Amino acid sequence: MDAHGPFCPGIDPHAALLDAWGLPDTVDGLERFALTCVEAFGGQVACVKPQSAFFERFGSRGVAVLERTLEGLRDAGTLTLFDAKRGDIGTTMGGYAQAYLSDDSPLRADAVTVSPYLGYGSLRPALDLAAATGRGVFVLALTSNPEGPSVQHAVLDGRTVAASVVAGAAADNAAARGAGGLGSVGLVVGATIGAAAHDLGLDLAGSAAPLLAPGLGAQGGTPEGLREAFGDALPQVLGNSSREVLGAGPDVAALRAAARRSAEDLAAVVGVRRG
Numbered sequence: 001m002d003a004h005g006p007f008c009p010g011i012d013p014h015a016a017l018l019d020a021w022g023l024p025d026t027v028d029g030l031e032r033f034a035l036t037c038v039e040a041f042g043g044q045v046a047c048v049k050p051q052s053a054f055f056e057r058f059g060s061r062g063v064a065v066l067e068r069t070l071e072g073l074r075d076a077g078t079l080t081l082f083d084a085k086r087g088d089i090g091t092t093m094g095g096y097a098q099a100y101l102s103d104d105s106p107l108r109a110d111a112v113t114v115s116p117y118l119g120y121g122s123l124r125p126a127l128d129l130a131a132a133t134g135r136g137v138f139v140l141a142l143t144s145n146p147e148g149p150s151v152q153h154a155v156l157d158g159r160t161v162a163a164s165v166v167a168g169a170a171a172d173n174a175a176a177r178g179a180g181g182l183g184s185v186g187l188v189v190g191a192t193i194g195a196a197a198h199d200l201g202l203d204l205a206g207s208a209a210p211l212l213a214p215g216l217g218a219q220g221g222t223p224e225g226l227r228e229a230f231g232d233a234l235p236q237v238l239g240n241s242s243r244e245v246l247g248a249g250p251d252v253a254a255l256r257a258a259a260r261r262s263a264e265d266l267a268a269v270v271g272v273r274r275g
């Protein structure tokens with residue numbers, strides 16, 4: 001984020017985007033799309049977020065393209081955040097952790113999105129393996145979709161579900177917070193949430209969590225809107241958009257320029273983190 005600005009473009013090969021790029025909705029089209037993104041974004045941005053769903057829809061050959069995409073970004077020295085939103089009972093979570101966060105998995109990424117709705121504690125195998133291998137997790141807290149509040153704003157044992165997720169991340173990040181830095185446990189907080197974090201009394205700044213903010217662009221979120229959403233936690237924010245940036249393709253230079261513009265627009269609001 002310091003080097004490239006607080007922006008993480010997504011690789012979301014929607015059928016409509018493949019079509020707009022003049023590519024077939026096939027594994028070959030998927031591969032050309034994803035590798036064009038690798039060429040455009042590799043070495044240029046803080047992080048890239050491939051969306052699992054759009055690779056999985058092609059079955060095992062799509063997952064093979066995902067592996068090559070992650071490998072290409074690794075080779076370019078660019079951090080990867082694999083958007084898989086996994087969550088399961090602890091033992092199965094251990095399997096997911098091995099798949100995405102171990103040093104020798106073909107699907108390894110630098111971080112993975114996880115879902116805490118089987119209980120924050122069920123994520124422990126992923127949290128521990130991420131810490132052990134120098135990787136990270138991003139836990140869903142306040143998602144960007146309009147349906148999210150029906151679960152995340154619900155009150156349980158005197159606090160909201162979102163507040164318990166933020167508290168879990170804060171506890172896991174305590175050592176990093178003590179050292180004045182950010183921890184390995186990030187949170188997903190949508191760019192579209194308006195004043196919800198403030199209204200629910202969430203201490204995002206105190207969580208020491210990197211904050212992935214999806215929902216910019218196609219979902220209506222704006223860099224300016226991040227001020228209301230994040231307040232004093234703004235320096236922790238890593239903005240994300242997929243469709244808005246990918247719409248600039250398939251030209252590599254145009255894609256890269258679109259990502260750079262987004263990073264600059266976000267840096268103007270979020271500032272540049274130091275330390």
Ligand SMILES: O=c1ccn([C@@H]2O[C@H](COP(=O)(O)O)[C@@H](O)[C@H]2O)c(=O)[nH]1
Nearest residue numbers: 051143144190214215218219241242243
């Ligand atoms: O709360 C969330 C969590 C994840 N996402 C993901 O981010 C991208 C957004 O794509 P756009 O094209 O910029 O809308 C997509 O992969 C989502 O699954 C999210 O939108 N909100």
